[in-house]
Amino acid sequence: MDLGLTGKVALVAGGSSGLGLAAARELAAEGAHVAIGARDRDRLATAERDLKEVARGRVDARRVDITDPEAARRWVDEVAADLGALHIVLVSGGGPPIGTAGQFGPEDYRQAVDGVLLPAVGLALAALPHLRAAGWGRLLFVASETASVPVARLALSGVTRAAIVRFAQSLAAEVGRDGITVNVLAPGATRTPMVERAAARLAGDGDVEAPLRAMGGHNALGRIARPEEFAAVAAFLAGERASFVTGQVHLLDGGASVSGTELPHLAAAHRDTYT
Numbered sequence: 001m002d003l004g005l006t007g008k009v010a011l012v013a014g015g016s017s018g019l020g021l022a023a024a025r026e027l028a029a030e031g032a033h034v035a036i037g038a039r040d041r042d043r044l045a046t047a048e049r050d051l052k053e054v055a056r057g058r059v060d061a062r063r064v065d066i067t068d069p070e071a072a073r074r075w076v077d078e079v080a081a082d083l084g085a086l087h088i089v090l091v092s093g094g095g096p097p098i099g100t101a102g103q104f105g106p107e108d109y110r111q112a113v114d115g116v117l118l119p120a121v122g123l124a125l126a127a128l129p130h131l132r133a134a135g136w137g138r139l140l141f142v143a144s145e146t147a148s149v150p151v152a153r154l155a156l157s158g159v160t161r162a163a164i165v166r167f168a169q170s171l172a173a174e175v176g177r178d179g180i181t182v183n184v185l186a187p188g189a190t191r192t193p194m195v196e197r198a199a200a201r202l203a204g205d206g207d208v209e210a211p212l213r214a215m216g217g218h219n220a221l222g223r224i225a226r227p228e229e230f231a232a233v234a235a236f237l238a239g240e241r242a243s244f245v246t247g248q249v250h251l252l253d254g255g256a257s258v259s260g261t262e263l264p265h266l267a268a269a270h271r272d273t274y275t
Contacts, residue, residue, distance in 0.1 A: 004240025006031030007057065010088035011079050013066050013123055016043040018192035019142055020092030021050070022227035023234040028055040030235055032088065035060035035079040058083060066093070066119040073126040086130035088238045091120045092142035094194075096156035104156060116160035121167055124182075128175065137180035138238045141168050147186040148251045161186070165249055172247035181246035183237050188253035189215040190225040220255025 010027045014020035015036025028034045028051045036051070038044050041063055048061035060079060066072040080086040096112040097104075124139055131137030146154045147161035165184050172182035189195060191212065199211035216224035230252055236242055237250070251257060 001241070003030050003235060003238070005088075005235070005238065008032045008087040008238075009035070009079070009083045009085050010090065010238065011035045011037070011076065011086060011127070012090045012092065013037050013064075013072075013119075014092035014094075014142070015090075016040060016047040016061075018092070018194055019187065019190060019227060019230055020090070021047050022192075022231040023090055023092065023140075023142075025051055025054055026228070026231035026235040027088065027090075027238060028057065028059060030239070031056040032238075033057040033060070033083050035062070035083060037062050037064040037066065037075055039063065039065050066091075066123055067115060069118075069122045072119065072123050076123065076126040076130065080130040085134050086127060087134050087136055088138045088140070089123065089127045089131070090140040090142065090234060090238070091123050093119065095144065096160060098153055098157075099155060100152055101155040108156065109159065112156040112160050113163070116157075117163050117167075120164055124167075124171065128180075131180050132175070132178050135179050137175070137178070138242075139168070139171070139180065139182040140234060140237055141182075141184045142234075143184050143186050143249075145186050145188045145251060145253045145256070147184055148249050149253070149257050169247045176246055181237075181243065183242075183246060184249045185230070185234060185237070186249050186251045186253070187225060187230050188219065188251075188256055190227055190230055190252075192227055195224070216254065218256055218259060219253060220259045223254070225252060225254060 010032045012020050012024040015024040016038035024034050024036050044061050051059045064071055064075040096116055120141055141164050143161035143164050144157055146158040147165050168182045168184050199208050202211040
């Protein structure tokens with residue numbers, strides 16, 4: 001399937017690892033010129049080499065901290081100038097600390113907004129003039145399943161990701177007639193290096209695969225996602241074939257939201273009835 005990405009210029013924030021790198025790799029393989037930005041110089045260099053192995057267009061890697069509004073704006077402008085245009089912007093990055101709503105104080109919420117919401121908003125606003133100038137644009141925000149489904153122990157994530165959704169939806173209504181679509185990707189647990197490190201901590205000296213299996217045990221597929229599965233959806237939404245899809249939250253949770261909570265007494269009753 002030709003996604004119509006050949007020659008398009010894509011900017012991927014948080015593109016040196018995890019979901020951002022997976023998306024950048026898919027876009028590069030589809031023929032887009034891909035610019036990635038991140039803070040860690042070593043990861044950025046490794047990611048650049050990785051992308052060049054599959055790229056059909058140019059690869060540009062620059063060190064940038066998108067929590068610095070001026071640095072983020074300068075990065076966007078430089079990429080558009082050096083690569084000749086800007087068509088696709090994908091904003092990925094880390095998440096705020098884990099905990100319930102009452103565990104955090106006002107300063108924690110302020111830091112979460114500063115670290116998750118405002119960088120995404122700032123990058124999108126910096127990119128808009130370039131997308132409008134191109135007459136064709138795709139804005140993709142990588143959130144998490146908390147953008148769509150409440151998770152009690154992910155309060156800060158829910159607050160900031162829900163805010164990104166409302167910003168994206170409002171923006172979609174504003175820029176649609178400029179040829180720009182805006183969408184939010186809401187992945188559940190995916191086998192990224194960050195998730196593997198979390199599983200290793202949970203496993204201690206035990207089997208790392210066991211915590212990974214447990215993370216996916218509550219969804220319909222019974223496993224966590226692979227990064228390339230997320231990347232395939234991101235690339236489709238970034239492409240020409242998704243030109244009528246905008247203002248939506250795309251929940252990539254393996255069916256967890258429709259599986260419901262597994263209650264032991266109901267599972268036992270089910271076995272007694274049908275065995």
